[in-house]
Amino acid sequence: xxxxxxxxxxxxxxxxxxxxxxxxxxxxxxxxxxxxxxxxxxxxxxxxxxxxxxxxxxxxxxxxxxxxxxxxxxxxxxxxxxxxxxxxxxxxxxxxxxxxxxxxxxxxxxxxxxx
Amino acid sequence: xxxxxxxxxxxxxxxxxxxxxxxxxxxxxxxxxxxxxxxxxxxxxxxxxxxxxxxxxxxxxxxxxxxxxxxxxxxxxxxxxxxxxxxxxxxxxxxxxxxxxxxxxxxxxxx
Numbered sequence: 001x002x003x004x005x006x007x008x009x010x011x012x013x014x015x016x017x018x019x020x021x022x023x024x025x026x027x028x029x030x031x032x033x034x035x036x037x038x039x040x041x042x043x044x045x046x047x048x049x050x051x052x053x054x055x056x057x058x059x060x061x062x063x064x065x066x067x068x069x070x071x072x073x074x075x076x077x078x079x080x081x082x083x084x085x086x087x088x089x090x091x092x093x094x095x096x097x098x099x100x101x102x103x104x105x106x107x108x109x110x111x112x113x114x115x
Numbered sequence: 116x117x118x119x120x121x122x123x124x125x126x127x128x129x130x131x132x133x134x135x136x137x138x139x140x141x142x143x144x145x146x147x148x149x150x151x152x153x154x155x156x157x158x159x160x161x162x163x164x165x166x167x168x169x170x171x172x173x174x175x176x177x178x179x180x181x182x183x184x185x186x187x188x189x190x191x192x193x194x195x196x197x198x199x200x201x202x203x204x205x206x207x208x209x210x211x212x213x214x215x216x217x218x219x220x221x222x223x224x225x226x
Binding site: 004031033035040041042043045048050056058059088090092096097101102103104105106107108109111 | 158203211213216
């Protein structure tokens, strides 16, 4: 089955630690995205990548880092510089259309809790 | 910043009734999408409507788009308990390379 796999589903971390969230897709999509969702709120874009070895900051990139070394993979690192990292993190992918109509396929999410 | 704002924030209806959610956005767009999210899960794409379309149907879903008012609505007819979820509108920003999501409407359909 084609899709996006995020791991781990639940993650606990102590303050001051970096943590990396995994996102893998086998849909052959060029574009990948990371969003953050806080309780009862919408999604906010952290980083996105339209092609291997290139990525752009979204609206809330501070305290996060990404890499795109392979088309299938777009890991997100939540660094100790992120002031309030407890949240639900969603990875998505899409083809890169020529009309701005990129339909996103989402993973199941990773819930990070900082203790 | 949020491009879209959904209204109402929360909606509770009885099974069989229709549910209407509205989305307002700020900048000109060439398409608008609606997504659904079950609690604690990822989002699922429902429907995309282009700026040259005023209305689009998919099963029990009906979406309208009024570009002059910068607004869209999602109507779910004959709702079922399984429709209980949060619904988000999303619009392309950054030259169309990324999607910006609204704040969502939390729908509860009671038996």
